[in-house]
Amino acid sequence: QKEVEQNSGPLSVPEGAIASLNCTYSDRGSQSFFWYRQYSGKSPELIMSIYSNGDKEDGRFTAQLNKASQYVSLLIRDSQPSDSATYLCAVSASGTYKYIFGTGTRLKVLA
Amino acid sequence: ETGVTQSPTHLIKTRGQQVTLRCSSQSGHNTVSWYQQALGQGPQFIFQYYREEENGRGNFPPRFSGLQFPNYSSELNVNALELDDSALYLCASSARGTQETQYFGPGTRLLVL
Numbered sequence: 001q002k003e004v005e006q007n008s009g010p011l012s013v014p015e016g017a018i019a020s021l022n023c024t025y026s027d028r029g030s031q032s033f034f035w036y037r038q039y040s041g042k043s044p045e046l047i048m049s050i051y052s053n054g055d056k057e058d059g060r061f062t063a064q065l066n067k068a069s070q071y072v073s074l075l076i077r078d079s080q081p082s083d084s085a086t087y088l089c090a091v092s093a094s095g096t097y098k099y100i101f102g103t104g105t106r107l108k109v110l111a
Numbered sequence: 112e113t114g115v116t117q118s119p120t121h122l123i124k125t126r127g128q129q130v131t132l133r134c135s136s137q138s139g140h141n142t143v144s145w146y147q148q149a150l151g152q153g154p155q156f157i158f159q160y161y162r163e164e165e166n167g168r169g170n171f172p173p174r175f176s177g178l179q180f181p182n183y184s185s186e187l188n189v190n191a192l193e194l195d196d197s198a199l200y201l202c203a204s205s206a207r208g209t210q211e212t213q214y215f216g217p218g219t220r221l222l223v224l
Contacts, residue, residue: 004153034212043201043215044154088153096167097205098144099213101153
């Protein structure tokens with residue numbers, strides 16, 4: 001089992017729809033969770049961080065964390081073509097400061 | 112506020128050569144982490160530097176080494192380059208704390224021929 005798992009996609013949604021990206025992790029002691037966006041040929045850009053169970057909203061983005069189910073998700077409302085990118089889920093391993101990344105989910109927003 | 116910078120942006124080397132990649136951390140950050148991202152994969156943790164010492168290492172051989180300087184900038188050195196070392200090398204800086212968030216530089220794309 002991979003430490004952080006994401007569906008590689010591509011996930012295609014029409015413009016204006018809600019995109020739902022999911023991530024599961026194996027280390028129950030993980031404490032910090034991050035979503036990064038990566039455009040092709042560019043470096044990852046932080047979108048959201050979440051540390052407690054529940055929802056955290058920032059503009060069109062909502063991160064959801066469920067530690068009991070070892071699941072973190074990212075919702076993008078009113079998706080725009082400019083949201084088309086690979087979304088990386090990162091988990092901070094317990095007892096360390098390193099991030100463990102999933103392979104990313106490629107999102108395509110269709111105009 | 113100055114963001115994370117990396118140099119060079121691109122590099123081509125041949126097998127067996129050595130390479131040094133450089134990173135300047137974001138203003139106010141004292142920790143630097145290095146990651147390797149192969150095509151189609153997520154970044155893989157190489158190591159982290161804090162207060163000029165290595166503070167955690169991923170599953171990479173000793174030919175991957177690093178340094179951190181008093182101004183918190185950092186170098187990644189790779190000896191005896193192999194074809195599989197071709198990747199995007201990412202530097203991320205953060206401020207030491209209980210919930211530190213890492214911010215990435217633009218990366219160095221290394222091609223080993």
